[in-house]
Amino acid sequence: MRTIDFSPLYRSVVGFDRLASLLETAAADAATGYPPYNIERTDENAYRIDIAVAGFRPEDLNIEVKENLLTVQGQKPANDDARRYLHRGLAERNFERKFQLADYVVVESANLADGLLSIALKRELPEALKPRRVEISTQPTAPLIEGAAAQAA
Template identity: 75%
Template sequence: MRTIDFTPLYRSAVGFDRLAGLLESAARTSQETGWPPYNIETTGENAYRIEIAVAGFKPDELNIEVKENLLTVAGRKTANDDTTERTYLHRGLAERDFERRFQLADYVVVTEAGLDNGLLSIGLKRELPEALKPRRIEIATKDSTGLIESKTA
């Protein structure tokens, strides 16, 4: 098992401590279990979708929460709480509880979530505020009135 020391990055990169923290947490989570498997795809210029394989889970057994740019998807199987004992000859389906976390960029919001054929789909969209969008500034000449217009590109 390899570990990466980010201490030199903390010493030399002033103001980038959040970036270093994200790198460190990504390295830590990649060494953990890879269950359940997931896909992240782009569906447009500012739209994304996360698909998580949650076969066997019902919608009421899944919980999706966003807090401070951290998307947390958790699954708690209610069948695991049952006191009835079952005898398996072979148990190949993983019915264990899970928790997956995704670090979201600034201004990324969850727009929708759906469960279809064992795939949990979570729609994401980057919504920049008007103040951060680029705008065109007209150059005033002696002939014009000198007004500055704001137009979104």
């Protein structure tokens, strides 16, 4: 596989260092490809990430969210000395998969079933950012001046 060096970008993109590091992280994640995953939009503001983690138990997995970065780690204990494989097709190797979350996206839950780790995400906009409807009034908004109202009568 070909690797791309993003270090020259850091010299010329002052203030955009986060963007350059996101590009570098995305390129590194695309190179490994393990474990495979799906990202599904289940509702207008709800998402689900399914990660294939065959052979991992819940205590072997760690899910952490920090500063809009969702990190999923899998660590298998090294106790293969007692086992003698004729064919080993399940990878079961340690991994770390990172997902950059948009603003206001929170992790609701995680579930492990049938070798799939499902992580439910939801976008929760604060009330100040939600669109609201403004009613249009037909009443005059400027108050009448009492002296001018008396002279007109």
